[in-house]
Amino acid sequence: MNWDDMRVFLAVARSESLSRAGKTLRLDPATVGRRVQRLEEALRAPLFAKSPQGYLLTETGQRILEHAVLAEQALLGASDAVTGPSDQLSGTIRIGAPDGCANFLLPQVCARIGSRHPDLEVQVVALPRVFNLSKREADMAIGVSLPETGRMIAQKIADYHLHLAAMPEYLARMPPIAVQQDLQEHRIVGYIPDMIFDRELDYLAELGLERPMLASNSVAVQFHWIRTGAGIGMVHDFAMPTAPDMVRVLPDEVALTRSFYLIRHADDGKVDRLNRFAKLLVHEVKQEIQRLERQVAATADLTSGAGAGNA
DSSP states (O other), rough: OOHHHHHHHHHHHHHSSOOOOOOOOOOOHHHHHHHHHHHHHHHHHEEEEEEEEEEOOOOOHHHHHHHHOOOOOOOHHHHHHOOOSOOOOOOOEEEEEEEHHHTTTTHHHHHHHHHHOTEEEEEEEEEESSSOOTSEHHHHHHHSSSSSSEEEEEEEEEEEEEEEOHHHHHHHHHHHOGGGGGGGOOOEEEEGGGGSSGGGGGGHHHHHHHHHHHESSOOOHHHHHTTSOOOOEEEGGGGGSTTTTTTEETTTTSSEEEEEEEEEEEGGOOHHHHHHHHHHHHHHHHHHHHHHHHHHHHHHHHHHHHHHTTT
């Protein structure tokens, strides 16, 4: 067994695909497949089971994964020890995030970090679900609640706020909204109820609303529905600057506060490069939320007035 084969194993385990692993490693899929087969022969056990979903770890593969990650961390630590501290970050770091954060916060945040660290490759995986860091789907993840299982470490990034929002043209053609009960007569945009992956995202239940008329598991899809005037729904304040004409509705009566957390595998606390990146990420995301929410607050009187005008 050698480290090169183990590196290939890690890439396939994380991507669940020979072709995607090949792109990460800059190898063709056939070579990746042969390297996996060579490792399986050396260990005398199958590490992957091919399925319609891709290459999934077998029970043996799951056991090997933890040791492979520890070996990877040891090599990174050795590299840090040899090269010594440096102001510059390099290599690849993958962040998992819910798509609201991934669409409206991480592009500009990661662009700023990348401009200061040109040798750093940042990958953002936007999925509306909880990331499995134990399977190394990402180096770190942003979540809306603290992890309840696994050897994870988490730190709060910041609170963020959500309000009911709609476009003026939608409000103009629909029945007035003076109190929360008036929402029953409106086309509500929200999550598909049975695809809400975290109870913190069940916004409509807090409003006493039934199934939304327009539903998606993606925050971005919901946002675009609202922006096109198709309905009314809960919107992150930090997303509203991308749709300047969008207005809050019942801002004093309907307002939610949630939190973002940075979640990492406990073993990664020993990796200086990841620690430094995590510190940068937390700072930049917090600053970006505050900047965008201040921008929205600066026009609060106008948006409230637009919402009230429909009442």
